[in-house]
Amino acid sequence: MWFFRSPEIVYGKEALSYLEQLHGRHAFIVTDATLVERGFLERICRHLRRAGMAVTVFADVEPEPSLETVRRGAQAMEAHQPDWIIGLGGGSCLDAAKAMWVLYERPDLDPDAISPLAPLGLRQKARLICIPTTAGTGSEATWAIVLTDRSAQRKLGLGSPEVLPDIAIVDPVLTQDLPPALTAATGMDALTHAIEGFTSTWANPFSDALCVHAARLILAHLPRAVHHGGRDPEAREAMAVAAAMAGLGFGNSMAALAHALGHSAGAVFKVHHGRIVGLFLPYTIEFTAYHGEGRYQALARSLNLPAQDDPTAARTLAATVRRLAEDIGEPSSLQALGIARSALEENLERLCDLVDVDPTVVTARRVPHREEVRRLFLYAYEGRPVDF
Amino acid sequence: MAYPFPSDAWVQALKEAINTSQAYREAAKTWEGDFFFVIEPDDTTTLDKPVTLYMDLWHGECRDAYVVADPASHRQPEFVISAPYAVWRQVVTGELDPIKAMMTRQLKLQGNLMKIMRSVKAAHELVRCCTMVPTEFPDQPTTS
Ligand SMILES: [Zn+2]
Numbered sequence: 001m002w003f004f005r006s007p008e009i010v011y012g013k014e015a016l017s018y019l020e021q022l023h024g025r026h027a028f029i030v031t032d033a034t035l036v037e038r039g040f041l042e043r044i045c046r047h048l049r050r051a052g053m054a055v056t057v058f059a060d061v062e063p064e065p066s067l068e069t070v071r072r073g074a075q076a077m078e079a080h081q082p083d084w085i086i087g088l089g090g091g092s093c094l095d096a097a098k099a100m101w102v103l104y105e106r107p108d109l110d111p112d113a114i115s116p117l118a119p120l121g122l123r124q125k126a127r128l129i130c131i132p133t134t135a136g137t138g139s140e141a142t143w144a145i146v147l148t149d150r151s152a153q154r155k156l157g158l159g160s161p162e163v164l165p166d167i168a169i170v171d172p173v174l175t176q177d178l179p180p181a182l183t184a185a186t187g188m189d190a191l192t193h194a195i196e197g198f199t200s201t202w203a204n205p206f207s208d209a210l211c212v213h214a215a216r217l218i219l220a221h222l223p224r225a226v227h228h229g230g231r232d233p234e235a236r237e238a239m240a241v242a243a244a245m246a247g248l249g250f251g252n253s254m255a256a257l258a259h260a261l262g263h264s265a266g267a268v269f270k271v272h273h274g275r276i277v278g279l280f281l282p283y284t285i286e287f288t289a290y291h292g293e294g295r296y297q298a299l300a301r302s303l304n305l306p307a308q309d310d311p312t313a314a315r316t317l318a319a320t321v322r323r324l325a326e327d328i329g330e331p332s333s334l335q336a337l338g339i340a341r342s343a344l345e346e347n348l349e350r351l352c353d354l355v356d357v358d359p360t361v362v363t364a365r366r367v368p369h370r371e372e373v374r375r376l377f378l379y380a381y382e383g384r385p386v387d388f
Numbered sequence: 389m390a391y392p393f394p395s396d397a398w399v400q401a402l403k404e405a406i407n408t409s410q411a412y413r414e415a416a417k418t419w420e421g422d423f424f425f426v427i428e429p430d431d432t433t434t435l436d437k438p439v440t441l442y443m444d445l446w447h448g449e450c451r452d453a454y455v456v457a458d459p460a461s462h463r464q465p466e467f468v469i470s471a472p473y474a475v476w477r478q479v480v481t482g483e484l485d486p487i488k489a490m491m492t493r494q495l496k497l498q499g500n501l502m503k504i505m506r507s508v509k510a511a512h513e514l515v516r517c518c519t520m521v522p523t524e525f526p527d528q529p530t531t532s
Contacts, residue, residue: 357506357507359505359506362487362508367509
């Protein structure tokens with residue numbers, strides 16, 4: 001027994017105008033200051049007003065949103081009693097919107113209690129729409145929430161199927177002018193979702209179909225989106241769709257080791273999520289090469305890459321990811337990120353501790369022992385292909 | 389010899405397997421938490437009443453393991469996992485990922501799932517220990 005869960009997905013040109021078809025009284029938008037500056041917020045407010053709704057905006061979401069911010073947002077919701085919650089932005093804004101919505105519906109709840117098995121009883125007060133402005137996290141199509149507990153200096157990976165947005169609106173106009181570096185880093189996140197979603201131990205026919213096609217779209221369009229930017233709307237649109245598709249794929253099968261290592265190093269060295277998981281992806285594919293149980297071969301074949309057996313396919317995939325990263329200017333080693341070797345060595349035990357408790361290890365096909373985790377970090381530091 | 393599942397002898401053999409597993413010791417070195425595993429009769433088994441196994445797992449070691457005669461008068465453990473026999477059979481033989489089984493509520497969990505997900509290596513090694521115990525299953529003979 002397994003499930004496939006998906007929001008209603010509205011996508012393509014003018015997808016934002018779908019907001020005018022909503023029925024409701026009051027929309028509460030959760031976003032950040034950048035989005036306000038870029039003028040998207042105003043556009044969205046216009047659509048909502050045409051639907052006859054009052055609009056309240058909370059534009060205070062910081063990168064890696066904290067529990068404190070989430071609590072403030074939930075209080076503001078309580079004061080305005082919205083019946084639609086709209087997350088607008090990158091992964092941080094969407095995750096913050098999800099968490100604020102949960103606390104608005106369930107003020108009695110401790111955020112730590114948002115777990116896959118706990119019945120939350122959401123949708124008594126409002127429903128959730130997520131509108132991504134990067135093509136990467138796929139958060140608009142998943143039930144995961146990542147928050148930061150600043151007092152305890154840790155990341156909180158939360159989630160419940162109930163938190164899956166009701167509607168995801170994927171309008172490529174929102175990613176048209178994304179800067180090249182952000183396009184590249186978020187695109188690597190989407191690629192990592194597609195590949196890990198396909199090779200995870202919880203992969204299933206539904207996630208397979210989505211992950212394969214997302215990987216195809218990303219390999220074909222990410223370099224174009226990075227190099228041509230707004231001059232290549234076709235590439236932008238393909239990336240927007242691919243990121244949501246990869247989110248839907250891995251959201252139904254989970255991620256794996258690149259995310260475990262990436263969450264750990266991302267928290268310790270403060271590196272962009274997509275950049276760091278993309279960096280680890282080829283190393284973790286190589287590490288798992290002899291434990292893929294045919295999944296790498298199946299994926300490589302679907303992508304028309306050489307794949308006479310599983311380990312060869314894994315190496316080909318790793319090489320393909322490295323070439324792509326190089327093409328779009330993403331770093332291929334921790335050293336290339338500017339991290340000092342001494343900093344790595346000082347933090348190595350903490351890095352390993354964080355990997356140990358990362359839930360994405362659950363679905364890795366080869367779970368590394370601590371010594372292997374240590375070596376993975378050292379190899380990724382030096383940019384050495386994994387040979388153990 | 390094979391140990392009948394779920395019996396005192398079986399859970400003792402599992403305790404032995406856990407305590408001699410270097411991999412479990414390493415993977416579970418920070419784990420603290422005890423369990424009831426409740427095996428409920430279904431139409432695939434000759435078991436006629438629920439059996440509750442107790443296991444106390446602590447810092448990479450199994451400190452105690454036995455069949456609980458009267459669960460109601462036993463101290464409540466941190467986790468209670470219950471399921472019909474057929475589901476347990478698949479978990480114990482390594483055919484069904486226990487975390488996945490909890491997500492689909494085939495294994496009913498009382499306790500904090502996230503704590504278990506943060507110790508997934510320990511859970512994997514625990515299942516591996518189960519698969520190492522020679523086990524005799526009280527399957528209902530199939531009529532054909
Ligand atoms: Zn990711």
